[in-house]
Amino acid sequence: GENVEQHPSTLSVQEGDSAVIKCTYSDSASNYFPWYKQELGKGPQLIIDIRSNVGEKKDQRIAVTLNKTAKHFSLHITETQPEDSAVYFCAASSGDDKIIFGKGTRLHILP
Amino acid sequence: DAGVIQSPRHEVTEMGQEVTLRCKPISGHNSLFWYRQTMMRGLELLIYFNNNVPIDDSGMPEDRFSAKMPNASFSTLKIQPSEPRDSAVYFCASSSLAGTGELFFGEGSRLTVL
Numbered sequence: 001g002e003n004v005e006q007h008p009s010t011l012s013v014q015e016g017d018s019a020v021i022k023c024t025y026s027d028s029a030s031n032y033f034p035w036y037k038q039e040l041g042k043g044p045q046l047i048i049d050i051r052s053n054v055g056e057k058k059d060q061r062i063a064v065t066l067n068k069t070a071k072h073f074s075l076h077i078t079e080t081q082p083e084d085s086a087v088y089f090c091a092a093s094s095g096d097d098k099i100i101f102g103k104g105t106r107l108h109i110l111p
Numbered sequence: 112d113a114g115v116i117q118s119p120r121h122e123v124t125e126m127g128q129e130v131t132l133r134c135k136p137i138s139g140h141n142s143l144f145w146y147r148q149t150m151m152r153g154l155e156l157l158i159y160f161n162n163n164v165p166i167d168d169s170g171m172p173e174d175r176f177s178a179k180m181p182n183a184s185f186s187t188l189k190i191q192p193s194e195p196r197d198s199a200v201y202f203c204a205s206s207s208l209a210g211t212g213e214l215f216f217g218e219g220s221r222l223t224v225l
Contacts, residue, residue: 001169032211034213034214036214041218042218042219043115043202043204043216043217043218043219044154044202044214044216045216046213046214049213089153089154093211096167097142097159097161097166097167097211098156098159098167099144099156099214100156101146101153101154101155101156102153103152103153103154104153104154
């Protein structure tokens with residue numbers, strides 16, 4: 001089955017700087033890669049996703065890149081703000097209806 | 112829509128007791144997922160349903176765990192008997208696109224087994 005590895009587990013960046021979170025997946029059949037943000041005491045919420053037919057997608061300050069050959073995908077947050085502090089999860093789905101998550105990255109935005 | 116509704120939000124119980132967690136998915140969504148979140152293991156998929164039918168329960172830890180979806184608007188996750196290692200936050204999520212679209216999560220049920 002699919003296995004998703006996520007790094008780093010904790011990340012601290014200065015407000016205004018960029019943050020990058022990286023994930024790898026094992027199943028070459030995976031074709032859908034969402035990213036979720038979880039705030040304290042809440043359930044995860046989708047912030048952006050990418051499908052295997054594109055290599056990059058951007059939405060304002062967040063962007064995702066996908067390298068299918070290397071089975072890598074990454075989340076980039078630019079001009080970080082205090083409200084970006086949260087836990088971020090990457091995930092992968094091979095179309096069998098199962099979305100498998102990484103273990104999460106706790107992002108701290110330092111003032 | 113009110114979103115995915117889970118109950119209880121918090122449950123504290125003693126080892127050996129039965130625990131039942133409940134979920135009401137978003138109306139019109141035909142897929143429902145149960146996840147467990149712990150610090151050590153992150154978000155683990157336990158089981159998912161399509162059109163009320165269990166499709167994959169390979170993530171259910173052991174026979175002490177069972178899940179049902181008697182109709183499109185209700186699902187339960189039951190642990191009997193509960194053990195301290197079951198302590199976690201349990202999330203229910205629903206989707207209209209199964210594994211290829213957005214999952215809408217509830218706020219979770221935090222379970223503590225003493």
